[in-house]
Each structure stands twice: as structure tokens, then as C-alpha cells.
Amino acid sequence: MITVALAKGRLAEQTIEALERCGIDCSVLSEKTRKLVLDEPSGRLRFILVKPTDVPVYIENGVADIGVCGSDTLLEEDRRLYELLDLGFGKCKLCIAGYAGFRPAGGGILRVATKYVNITKKYYHDLGENVQIIKLNGSVELGPVMGLSDVILDIVESGSTLRENGLTVLAEICPVSARLVANKVSLKTKAQEIKPLVEAIKRVL
Numbered sequence: 780m781i782t783v784a785l786a787k788g789r790l791a792e793q794t795i796e797a798l799e800r801c802g803i804d805c806s807v808l809s810e811k812t813r814k815l816v817l818d819e820p821s822g823r824l825r826f827i828l829v830k831p832t833d834v835p836v837y838i839e840n841g842v843a844d845i846g847v848c849g850s851d852t853l854l855e856e857d858r859r860l861y862e863l864l865d866l867g868f869g870k871c872k873l874c875i876a877g878y879a880g881f882r883p884a885g886g887g888i889l890r891v892a893t894k895y896v897n898i899t900k901k902y903y904h905d906l907g908e909n910v911q912i913i914k915l916n917g918s919v920e921l922g923p924v925m926g927l928s929d930v931i932l933d934i935v936e937s938g939s940t941l942r943e944n945g946l947t948v949l950a951e952i953c954p955v956s957a958r959l960v961a962n963k964v965s966l967k968t969k970a971q972e973i974k975p976l977v978e979a980i981k982r983v984l
């Protein structure tokens with residue numbers, strides 16, 4: 780049996796669609812239930828439903844063999860995982876955003892609100908800029924709007940959250956998409972089960 784860590788939230792629907800296109804029966808995933816461990820009827824796959832940022836944790840520790848999460852999460856978490864496929868959905872961009880034309884006042888330290896503390900550190904370190912990072916867990920756009928921060932580092936998909944809060948992209952950092960990742964040991968010990976699944980997913984992308 781292969782254990783698959785699935786990110787709840789924005790990637791869930793497209794992940795399930797891709798699995799179903801490979802002939803995997805995902806009906807247990809559309810049941811109205813609070814269960815977090817769900818077995819595919821054939822008994823070949825077990826799904827665990829986890830927070831997107833926890834997908835790499837379950838896989839690195841070998842609790843899940845494979846999983847799907849965004850490349851933003853992989854970049855932030857920097858775990859020892861094997862990246863098998865770019866799934867091509869869940870596309871968005873990591874950006875710096877704030878009020879149009881914003882420039883930090885001379886001498887002041889830029890305050891950056893974000894869920895991505897490690898990416899933010901690296902981004903500004905590479906620019907040689909000293910910044911104050913303010914960790915938030917959601918609704919990051921409130922940072923500049925309420926004066927908690929000068930800018931944010933966050934994902935932008937449609938851009939509507941920025942627009943509706945009067946903010947704009949100030950710099951694009953990198954594109955983001957969903958990735959199929961695997962535990963390195965599982966890839967060896969369960970190669971006979973994982974490889975055909977990866978090939979089947981490749982065919983339907």
C-alpha cells in the first residue's frame with residue numbers, strides 16, 4: 780500500500796481530478812467526513828489529509844510515501860524529499876506586494892509580513908537588505924493595509940486579494956506550481972508500486 784499525503788485546500792480538487800484521470804477511485808475523498816485517513820477501495824492507496832505546509836513533514840519522516848504540495852512550500856520547508864513531477868496546476872507566483880510606488884523611508888528598516896519566513900530571509904539576504912520579518916499565518920494582505928508591515932511576501936494567483944485591498948505586486952520572485960514529491964527510501968522499497976503510479980500521472984497531465 781502507498782500512503783499519499785494530500786494537501787487540503789487550494790490544490791485538493793485538481794489533485795483528486797488528476798488521480799481520477801489515472802483510474803484511481805477517489806470517491807472516499809468526496810465523502811462528507813472528518814476522517815483524516817481514507818483508504819482507496821482497491822486497498823492500493825491510503826490517503827492522509829494534511830495541512831499543505833505539513834505535506835513535506837509527513838513525507839520526509841516516511842509516514843507518507845508520496846504527496847502533493849506547492850513548490851512554495853518545498854522552497855520554504857527545504858526538506859530532504861525527492862521531487863518526482865511538476866504537476867502543472869496550482870500555478871501562482873511568489874511576490875513582494877504593497878502599495879503602488881512604495882519606497883521605504885530613508886534609513887528605516889523595511890517590515891515584511893509573510894507566511895514564508897525562510898524564503899523572505901533568503902530573498903532579502905541575497906539583495907543585501909536588512910529587514911524585519913513579521914510572521915503571519917493568513918490574511919497576510921492585512922499587513923500593509925493595517926500598518927503592521929510595509930510590504931508582504933506572499934503567493935499571488937488571480938491577484939484579486941491584492942486588488943480588493945488596494946495593493947499591487949512590487950516584485951516577482953518566482954513561479955509556483957504543484958509538485959509530486961516522494962520519500963527517498965519509499966522510492967526504493969516501494970518502487971514497484973510508485974513508479975507505475977508516477978507514469979500513469981505523467982500520462983494524464
Ligand code: PRP
Nearest residue numbers: 917918919933934935936937938939940
Ligand atoms: C492565498 C494567499 C493570498 C491569496 C492569493 O491565501 O496568501 O492571500 O491566496 O490569491 P489570489 O491572488 O487569487 O487572490 P489563502 O486563500 O490560501 O488564504 P490565507 O490568507 O488564509 O492564507
